[in-house]
Amino acid sequence: MSGVHQFHPTVSYGDAVSNQILSLQRLLRRMGHRSEIFCERLPLHFAGRARPIAQYARYSSPANILLLHFSLRYSAEVMAWLEQIPDRKVVVYHNITPSAYFAGVNDAYLQAAQAGREQLDRLRTLAEAGWGVSKFNCQELAGRGWSRLGVLPIIFDPRRYTARPDRKVLKRWRGGVNVLFVGRVSPNKRFEDLILTFHYLKRLVRPDARLLLVGSAQGMEPYLEFLRALVERLSLSDVVFTGHVGDSQLVAYYRCASVYLSMSEHEGFGIPLLESMHFGVPVIAYKAAAVPETLGGSGILVTVKDHAAVAELIGLLVEDVHLRSQIIARQRERLRDFLPERVEEHLRSLMKDLGA
Amino acid sequence: MAGPGIRYWELARVLARPFQVTLAAPGDPQLPAADVRLCSYEPGRWDSLAPAVEGTEAILLCGDVLAWFPMLERAGIPLIVDGYDPHPLETLELFAGTPEQEHKHRERERILQMQCRVGDFFVCASERQRDWWLGLLEAAGRVNVHTYGEDPSLRRLIDVVPFGLPSSPPRHTRQVLKGVWPGIGPEDKVALWGGGLWQWLDPLTAIRAMAQIRERRDDVKLVFPGTRHPNTEAVPDMPIHQAAVRLAEELGLLDRHVFFGEWVSYEEWPNYLVEADVGLSLHFDTVEARLAFRSRVLDYIWAGLPMVVTRGDATSGVVERYDLGAVMDYEDVEGVAEAILRLLVAPEETFREGFERARRDLTWEKAARPLIEFCRHPRRAPDRKAMLDWLEIPDESINAEEIERRIRERSAHADGTSPSGEIERPEDIAEDLWKEMIGGEGEGHISIRQRDCDIVPRHYVIDWRVPILGPVHAVVRRIINAEIRRYLFPSLEKQSSFNRKVMQALNDLARENMRLRREIEEFQRVGLK
Numbered sequence: 046m047s048g049v050h051q052f053h054p055t056v057s058y059g060d061a062v063s064n065q066i067l068s069l070q071r072l073l074r075r076m077g078h079r080s081e082i083f084c085e086r087l088p089l090h091f092a093g094r095a096r097p098i099a100q101y102a103r104y105s106s107p108a109n110i111l112l113l114h115f116s117l118r119y120s121a122e123v124m125a126w127l128e129q130i131p132d133r134k135v136v137v138y139h140n141i142t143p144s145a146y147f148a149g150v151n152d153a154y155l156q157a158a159q160a161g162r163e164q165l166d167r168l169r170t171l172a173e174a175g176w177g178v179s180k181f182n183c184q185e186l187a188g189r190g191w192s193r194l195g196v197l198p199i200i201f202d203p204r205r206y207t208a209r210p211d212r213k214v215l216k217r218w219r220g221g222v223n224v225l226f227v228g229r230v231s232p233n234k235r236f237e238d239l240i241l242t243f244h245y246l247k248r249l250v251r252p253d254a255r256l257l258l259v260g261s262a263q264g265m266e267p268y269l270e271f272l273r274a275l276v277e278r279l280s281l282s283d284v285v286f287t288g289h290v291g292d293s294q295l296v297a298y299y300r301c302a303s304v305y306l307s308m309s310e311h312e313g314f315g316i317p318l319l320e321s322m323h324f325g326v327p328v329i330a331y332k333a334a335a336v337p338e339t340l341g342g343s344g345i346l347v348t349v350k351d352h353a354a355v356a357e358l359i360g361l362l363v364e365d366v367h368l369r370s371q372i373i374a375r376q377r378e379r380l381r382d383f384l385p386e387r388v389e390e391h392l393r394s395l396m397k398d399l400g401a
Numbered sequence: 402m403a404g405p406g407i408r409y410w411e412l413a414r415v416l417a418r419p420f421q422v423t424l425a426a427p428g429d430p431q432l433p434a435a436d437v438r439l440c441s442y443e444p445g446r447w448d449s450l451a452p453a454v455e456g457t458e459a460i461l462l463c464g465d466v467l468a469w470f471p472m473l474e475r476a477g478i479p480l481i482v483d484g485y486d487p488h489p490l491e492t493l494e495l496f497a498g499t500p501e502q503e504h505k506h507r508e509r510e511r512i513l514q515m516q517c518r519v520g521d522f523f524v525c526a527s528e529r530q531r532d533w534w535l536g537l538l539e540a541a542g543r544v545n546v547h548t549y550g551e552d553p554s555l556r557r558l559i560d561v562v563p564f565g566l567p568s569s570p571p572r573h574t575r576q577v578l579k580g581v582w583p584g585i586g587p588e589d590k591v592a593l594w595g596g597g598l599w600q601w602l603d604p605l606t607a608i609r610a611m612a613q614i615r616e617r618r619d620d621v622k623l624v625f626p627g628t629r630h631p632n633t634e635a636v637p638d639m640p641i642h643q644a645a646v647r648l649a650e651e652l653g654l655l656d657r658h659v660f661f662g663e664w665v666s667y668e669e670w671p672n673y674l675v676e677a678d679v680g681l682s683l684h685f686d687t688v689e690a691r692l693a694f695r696s697r698v699l700d701y702i703w704a705g706l707p708m709v710v711t712r713g714d715a716t717s718g719v720v721e722r723y724d725l726g727a728v729m730d731y732e733d734v735e736g737v738a739e740a741i742l743r744l745l746v747a748p749e750e751t752f753r754e755g756f757e758r759a760r761r762d763l764t765w766e767k768a769a770r771p772l773i774e775f776c777r778h779p780r781r782a783p784d785r786k787a788m789l790d791w792l793e794i795p796d797e798s799i800n801a802e803e804i805e806r807r808i809r810e811r812s813a814h815a816d817g818t819s820p821s822g823e824i825e826r827p828e829d830i831a832e833d834l835w836k837e838m839i840g841g842e843g844e845g846h847i848s849i850r851q852r853d854c855d856i857v858p859r860h861y862v863i864d865w866r867v868p869i870l871g872p873v874h875a876v877v878r879r880i881i882n883a884e885i886r887r888y889l890f891p892s893l894e895k896q897s898s899f900n901r902k903v904m905q906a907l908n909d910l911a912r913e914n915m916r917l918r919r920e921i922e923e924f925q926r927v928g929l930k
Contacts, residue, residue, distance in 0.1 A: 149839040232839075237831045244827045250811075271838040278830050332793060342795035349791035352828065353475060357808045358792070368799065375796045 047108035048079030049401065050132075054119060055086045056095050059292065061199070061316050062116050062139055065178070067094070068200035069112070072389050076396070085123055098126060107131040110401055113172065116313075117141060118161035127171055134172040135399070137197060138165075138182045140313025140335070146233040150268045165189055176395060178314045181335035195395045201319045201383035206296055214297035218285075222246075222254040222363050225302035225326065227295070227317035228309065230262035230286070236272050238308035238331070238350055244279050245356035251363065254283065259298050261289035299324035304359050307331060308350065315339045319383055322376040327362050327369055329355065343379035344372060405463065407667065407696060408485065408564060412461070413437045415565075415769040420776055425453045444469040454478065459779035461772065464488060464512040467519065471826070474519040477789075477809035479779040481772065482520035484534050485562070487692040489513055494601045494689055495639060511829060517541035521782040522775050523559035526694035527715035533692055534559050547784035558782065562772055564696045565765030566703045571671030578624060578676040584656050585622050590745050593677035593706070594625040595697035601690065603683040603711065603732060604645040608659055610738035612652045617742065623654075623681075626662040626673055674704035679726075679744045682710040682717075686731040690714045701725075702763065705756045707747065709740040719763075723755040 051070065056063040066082055073080035081104060082095040109132040116139035119127070127134065144158035166189060169175075174193040177183035183194040224243060228234050236258060243256040262269040269286065276284045290298065305321035307330040318339050321328050328344035330336045337346055345362070347355055362369055381387060406426070413424040417436040425440045442449040450470055454460065460473065461481040467473060473480060489509040496502035516523075517537055525534050535555065538544055548558045580587035592611075598604055604625065611623045628642050649659040665673060674680075680701035684690045690713045698716040701708045708726035710717045717728045727740035781789060792808075794801040 237835070241827050241831055267839060271834060274838060275831055275834055278834060279827055337793075340795075346793040346795075347791055348793060349788050351475070351788075351791060353472075353812060354791065354808055357811045358804070360811065361804065361807060368804070371796060371799055372794075 047106055047110075047401075048081065048104060049073045049110045049112065049396070050079075050081045050083060050101075050104060051112045051114060051137075052083045052098065053114040053116075054084065054123065055088065056082060056084050056091050057088055058090070061314075062114055064202075064205065065137075065139075065199055066114060068202055068385060068388075069392070072200070072385060072392055076389070076393065078401075085120065098123070101126075101130065105130050105132055107133070109133065110135060110396075110399060112137050112176075113168070114139060115141075115161075115165070115168065118157050118164050124164065124167065127168075133399070134168075135174045135176060136165075136168050136172045136186075138175055138177045138186055138313075140178075140182045140185070140311075141165075142231065142233045142311055146231070146311065150232055151264050154264060174395075174399060179335035179338050181338055182313050193398075195391075195398065197391055197395055198383055198388055199314050199316055199319070200385050200388045201316075201323070201380060202385060203323060206292075206299075206320070206323060208292040208296050210297035210300050211291075211294040212297075214294050215300060218255065218257065218298070218301040222251045222303045222359075223257055223301050224254060224304050224306050224359060225257045225259065225298060225321075226306055226308075227259045227298070227320065228307075229260045230258070230265045230269050230272070232265075232268050233311040234307075234309040235331075236268075236308075237275060238352065239306060240272065240275055240279070240281065240284060241352040242306065242308065242355045242359070243284065244281055245353040246359055247281060247283065249353065250356050250360035254359075256284045257287065257298055257302065258285060259287045259290055259295065262286065263289070295320075296324075299326060302326045303363050304329060306355070306359065307336065309333065309336065312336050312339070318344070319380060322380040325373050325377070327372040328376065329358060329362065340376075341379050341382065343375040405486070408483075409461075410667075411565060411567070411765045412562070412769055412772065415765045416772065416776065419773060423453050423457070425450060447472060459776050461524075464509075464516050467515050468508075468512045471515070472812055474515075475809060475812040477806075479521040479775075479781055480519055481522045481524060481775060482516045483524050483562075484516065484530065485524070485526035485564075485694060487530070487533070487689060490687070490689040490692060491599070491601060494687055495599070497600070511826070513537065514541060515826070517543060519785075521780065521785055522557070524562040524771060525559065526561065526563045527692075528561055529715050530692050530694065531559055531561055543782075543784060545784050547787055548782060551783045556771075560771035562770075563763070563768045564694060564699045565768035566699055566760055566763050568764055568766065571674050571704050573672055573675040575672055576676070577669065577672040578626075582624065582660060584660060585624070586620070589620045589622050590618075590678045591676060592621060592623045592679045592681055592709075592741055593673060593701075594623065594681050595674070595700050596627065596682075596695070597630055598625060598628045598639065598642040598645060600639045600641050601684055601687050601693075602641065603685050604641065605648055606683050606711075606732050606734050606737055607681050608645060608648050608652065608654060609734040610741060611649075611654055611658050613734065613738040614741060615654065615658050618745075621741065621745065622658055622660065624660045624662070624673075624677075627665045628661050629664055670700070671704070674700055674706060677704070677706055679741055680704075680706040680708040681737075681741075682708060683729075683737065684711050684714065684731075686713065699763065702756060702759045705752070707744045707752050709737055709744065719759065723759040725752055725755050725759060 051066050053062055053066055056066060070080045070082060083098050083101050084095050085098055087095055087097050111130070111132045111134050113127070113134055114137045141158050141161045144155045144162070147155040147158060165186070169189065169191050174195065175183070175186045175191045176195045176197040177186060178197060178199050180196055183196055186194055224246065226236070226239050230236060239256060239258065243254065246254045272286070287294070287298070299320060302321070302324070303326070305317065305326045305328045307315070307318065307328070309315070309331065310333045312334045314335050318328055318330065318336065322343065328340065330340060330344055330346055331350060332346040332348050340346065345358065347358070362372070409424060409426070413422045414437060416422045422436070423438040423440060425442050427442060427444050429441050440453045442453065447470055454473070454476060457478055459479045459481060461483055462473070463483045463486070489506060492505050492509045493502065496505045518541060523534055523538070525531050535544065538559065543558065544555065548555060551557055578585055578591050579589060585591065592607070594604060594607065607623060611621070614621050625645070629638050646655065646661060649655040680697070682695050682698050684693070690711070693714045695714060695716040698708065698710060698719065702725060708720060710720050710726065710728055711731055712728050713731070720726050721728050726744060729736045729740060792801050792805050794804065
């Protein structure tokens with residue numbers, strides 16, 4: 046029996062690509078396909094849910110479709126393995142942060158990002174189609190000479206956010222004006238713009254404001270050091286770098302948030318935007334990369350980084366209850382497009398194109 | 402009243418004919434001008450300026466005003482930036498050799514950059530200044546598809562509004578020099594130094610020339626009626642003033658042939674101009690002179706006062722073009738002495754035609770034309786306008802323009818009071834910090850940064866994630882860390898210092914390498930020719 050299997054170098058609970066892989070597996074199985082997950086490095090706690098690629102030989106068939114989730118780069122071994130197996134291949138492109146953002150911050154990331162983009166050209170010759178999680182990603186693939194492209198959006202599964210909000214976080218941060226950003230501390234996310242906006246917010250608009258920056262800084266220590274120095278130079282209080290948080294803490298931070306602010310310049314999709322929609326947090330986001338597409342007519346987009354003006358906008362959004370509820374309502378509407386049943390329609394259509 | 406005061410008072414007067422004008426100035430503006438509403442503000446206190454800004458359709462301002470009130474950038478009102486004064490160059494000269502120079506210059510540079518960024522229309526005092534500004538604006542990204550697309554001559558982005566002359570001649574209301582000033586007789590001839598004594602000006606040559614003139618004529622007197630700026634906080638007394646007084650004293654000229662006053666009010670100034678026989682405007686060979694427009698020369702023209710000026714600035718070109726006196730080389734003592742003596746005996750009609758022509762051409766009414774034109778149809782610069790449509794709310798039931806308007810309103814009324822002098826933008830702080838801590842790896846630089854050299858741990862050595870130690874209590878961890886630091890710190894410091902020296906040496910080597918490469922390329926190029 047042929048199957049639609051998935052591959053990613055590694056899987057773990059809580060990371061965006063892994064969540065998408067797990068959600069897709071559920072959909073594919075519901076659609077009647079055999080579907081397994083294969084990894085190069087398999088964490089112990091995932092042993093029951095995914096398999097190492099060494100076992101793939103048992104499943105391999107020219108009738109299979111193997112979805113290759115691509116978000117940074119594959120090792121030489123994986124590339125060699127892909128060249129050997131006869132299965133039909135489709136690359137699911139989650140996007141790679143442009144390497145230039147890592148210059149001076151993390152040389153290993155810089156090289157990996159460069160190598161990853163180069164690998165896209167090799168994968169083009171191996172895969173028969175490319176699916177982007179956004180049109181933005183597809184456009185990049187098209188720019189690199191890919192044809193037979195399709196959009197398979199990120200699946201938003203509300204059940205993932207049913208954890209009880211962390212009490213300590215709620216107790217500590219509830220009340221006041223909390224500006225939230227969720228994402229890895231990485232230069233492409235432009236945390237400095239968040240801090241500069243917060244500087245104006247705190248000084249000119251809402252002295253009671255807090256900036257909650259939720260996300261790991263692992264591998265980005267020089268950047269984190271720069272951000273901390275900036276906070277110190279601006280004599281800012283109430284800027285919180287939480288580091289990596291668990292599910293219940295994440296839910297609590299969203300529950301505390303007054304506004305979700307993104308100044309990111311490069312996002313292949315932007316899952317925290319969907320999370321904000323889910324938790325009823327109005328989004329203000331810089332119009333870049335896939336962000337406007339993900340918001341899809343909801344939230345507020347800013348086209349220029351006028352920090353002071355954005356600070357006033359936050360003030361307005363916090364104080365104008367009517368405007369706030371209008372924004373939130375539209376966001377909730379938009380979120381429906383990413384629920385499993387909607388994405389299933391996309392998936393069926395893409396599979397049909399492949400003749401599967 | 403100093404140059405800026407005169408400029409804005411006269412421009413307000415001319416603009417008040419077709420428009421409603423409010424002239425806002427720090428302190429207590431007292432000079433009444435028909436149809437001009439006067440108001441005073443306190444630098445850095447937005448609430449003192451906000452009422453004047455309310456309902457305004459365009460604002461003409463100079464750099465300092467922007468530094469005091471950066472919120473004007475977001476007030477939603479077209480801004481006309483007046484760049485008649487090359488402040489950064491003046492500051493370099495003013496604070497030359499002092500420890501403050503770098504800081505002061507940096508401040509001025511920031512203001513200049515701010516001006517370039519926020520102006521919707523720019524004016525300056527001469528074509529030469531316009532060329533300078535065009536360079537600045539291009540570097541600031543303001544010469545772009547929007548501004549060039551609107552007008553390829555860029556006159557709609559920056560035009561020349563020179564200093565002008567009042568349309569009516571100066572009126573002599575009372576005797577102030579001849580027969581009145583102690584040491585100056587009724588029949589004496591007066592060489593007038595109009596305006597203040599600033600560091601980039603050259604009163605020393607004038608005084609030395611007086612020493613030579615004294616040998617030939619005893620009745621020629623040099624007067625510096627206004628040597629100090631009335632606002633000493635804004636423009637401090639400059640060392641050249643003391644140097645001039647000292648030189649006059651050393652040469653035995655002080656209060657006999659050379660006289661120093663304090664300051665002259667704008668109403669009194671015509672009396673000095675009318676009584677004088679020759680006007681002086683001398684400066685040193687600095688880049689400030691290349692860009693300066695000396696308003697004092699305009700005063701001399703207004704009064705029909707033949708003049709001796711140093712070459713190199715825009716106004717010496719005016720003197721030459723209209724034949725209004727003598728243009729000398731820098732620090733030419735003999736030349737200046739000869740020129741003063743020659744002008745004192747020249748028949749009155751020698752320069753009459755030139756003065757008449759100059760007066761016809763150089764009026765405030767003519768000077769202000771580009772401003773009047775802009776104020777008839779005040780508008781955002783096309784590139785700024787593109788930037789101002791910054792908000793996108795795709796929800797059709799929400800009016801994004803209305804939200805933008807509300808934000809502008811909020812910004813304009815925000816309590817933006819900032820202590821005077823605190824002008825460093827947070828954005829610039831972030832940029833500098835990024836360069837310092839992360840840095841760009843430009844050509845010719847080793848990709849090692851200071852922090853790579855510094856191996857002394859900043860916070861603590863042991864992390865709780867170290868599995869051997871397990872969840873050691875924070876206090877215990879701190880004690881262990883302190884101990885480790887105590888033992889390791891001296892050797893780590895030594896290593897860091899060594900690393901820094903190596904980095905310096907590598908950077909020097911890279912620079913030398915670059916220089917040699919350029920030389921080789923140059924040799925190859927010349928060789929190929």
